[in-house]
Amino acid sequence: MKTFARLLTAMVTPLADDGSVDYARARQLAEALVATGTAGLVVAGTTGESPTLTREEKLRLFEEVKDAVGPSVDVIAGTCTYNTSESIELSREAARLGVDGILGTVPYYNKPPQSGIEAHFRAIAEAVDLPLLLYNVPSRTATNMAPETTIRLSEVENIVGVKEASGNFEAIGKIIRETHPGFHVWSGNDADTLPILALGGYGVVSVASHLVGRQLAQMIEATVDGLLDDATRINSQLAQLFTALFVTTSPIPLKYALSACGFPCGALRLPLVEIDDKSRAAMDEALRTVQVDLPVGAAA
Secondary structure (H helix, E strand, O other), X not given: OOOOOOEEEEOOOXXXXXXXXXXXXXXXXXXXXXXXOOOEEEEOOOOOOHHHOOHHHHHHHHHHHHHHHOOOOEEEEEOOOOOHHHHHHHHHHHHHOOOOEEEEEOXXXXXXXXXXXXXXXXXXXXXXXXXXXXXEOHHHHOOOOOHHHHHHHOOOOOEEEEEEOOOXXXXXXXXXXXXXXXXXXXXXXXXXXXXXXXXXXXXXXXXXXXXXXXXXXXXXXXHHOOOHHXXXXXXXXXXXXXXXXXXXXXXXXXXXXXXXXXXXXXXXXXXXXXXXHHHHHHHHHHHOOOOXXXXXXXXX
């Protein structure tokens, strides 16, 4: 079973002035991200405001983005919810549209036990002949996927890795050491990427790569090549941006930053709201510390 690239971007969903999904802008953004270092795209994930997207909007986004970037760039579809049967159905539809993989977020709200999490992902993996990337983000789901559960799931042929956003480096190290050969760990937090790579992790599913994709790609490459001084220097240069992107609920700061740097992607859907003054000031300051890779002046 194929795996994915080291640098994946959790792509925002551009919205038009009337609140509808701006599919033309989504295509432009996908192309721009690939041109500035991204090697794969996660579509309709958390950063893409997936809880407020309809089924029809998600499916069209998958199709439009895949058509825009072509066969050489993986599109990973955010199709999994707290409902296993619904996740299977949407994953199958996404597969028919030609996506390259599935993002499997740990079920949220209903708080299943570890045995339920495992059964949930095994059922999805069995139903869809695509690589499945697990996503552990307990700050949002209220449920942590234990490393032992991830280790057992790594034995499933088409479960190829996990996006780890727990921040628990002891658990992440255990996953890296004990999972099945070929199973990879991607950082789910930009600020954790370098430490996870140092532990033997594989890459990152990034928010910051919207703005500094080339630099993140260079940091990953330097780490893989053993040039840790170079990797540390890049990480330090980007550290303030990593913090600012999560100064309030993501993707609020990111959508503001995209507009501020000249690549607007519209507003947000309720219950997310526009950025507050304090968070705006933090993001403005962070943007002054970095060179933005994304093309500026690219009006919608």
